[in-house]
Amino acid sequence: MTAFKSSVSLSSINGGHAKAGEVHVIIGPMFAGKTTGLLRRIKSESSSGRTVAMIKSSKDTRYAKDSVVTHDGLKFPCWALPDLASFQHKLGDDEYQKIDVIGIDEAQFFEDLYDFCCKAADHDGKTIIVAGLDGDYLRRSFGSILDVIPLADTVTKLTARCDLCGGRAFFTWRKTSETKTELIGGSDLYMPVCRQHYVSGESAIESTRTVLESFKVPNDSQTEVSADLI
Known part of the structure; x- marks a missing residue:
């Protein structure tokens, strides 16, 4: 049988590069070990003789300005940038x-x-390893990290441990009443929770809101009371 030899080289297919790159995505709620997993992978690549670089957002100054730091104190030097470009x-x-x-x-x-x-x-031809939150405290898409999934070679979804029951936590619960999406903080502002406690927490907030609303005095009633006091 005659062997078929393509006249199209791999380098011409991928724009002149002999080797295409890769994209790997690590997502999950807060305290799921995303940064730990990222550092483990980066250190492994470095130990294998590959040249590595780490980037984080300049918005995140919680532990150090020029290092990626896990919640338990592991560090790796990085570039803190406002944008990737x-x-x-x-x-x-x-x-x-x-x-x-x-x-x-x-x-x-x-x-x-x-x-x-x-x-x-x-x-x-770079290997890119991305780690971050897939959802905000309202369980809505956070930033553009989910947009990268169609580009990814692999996607790893991590879970944390629910602070309330010890079960698997898929979501991030915000402890404060602040409503803006970007509110950078640690365990002082957030905790990982399971589905049951996320939903029950939402129900508790709604019940509290209903009770508070019931104690409000209507504007016309306030007018009548004021008139009676005159």
């Missing part, structure tokens, strides 16, 4: 070309995450 410029083209693996922590804060992953993996 500035990474290559700050690093320099020559140094950027030497990078094999890029880790991105708290990826939900980067609006240009999708575009960066496309370019870095598809055109620059």
Whole structure:
């Protein structure tokens, strides 16, 4: 049987690069070990002889400005940036070309995450490891991290331990009444909860709101009371 030899090279298919990159996504609620998993993967890649770089959002200054830090204190030096597009410029083209693996922590804060992953993996041949929250405290999509899933080679969904019952926690519960989406904090503001306690917590809040509303005096009643006192 005559062997078929394609006239199209792999390098021409992927834009001149001999090896295409990869995208790996790690998601889950707070306190699920996302950053720990990211650091473990980055350190493994470094131990294998690959050149690595770590990026985090400059918005996150909880533990250190120039390091990615886990909740239990593990550290790794990083670039703290307002956006991902500035990474290559700050690093320099020559140094950027030497990078094999890029880790991105708290990826939900980067609006240009999708575009960066496309370019870095598809055109620059980088391995990108993304870690971040998939949902906010209202269980709605947080940032553009879910948009990267169609680009991903692998997706890992981690769970935490529910602070109230010890079961598997899939969601992040906000302890305060603040309603803005981006409210950076740790265990002082958030806790991981299971579905049952997330739903029961929502019910408790709604019940409290109903009780408080029942104690409000209507405006016309307030007028009548004021008139009686005159």
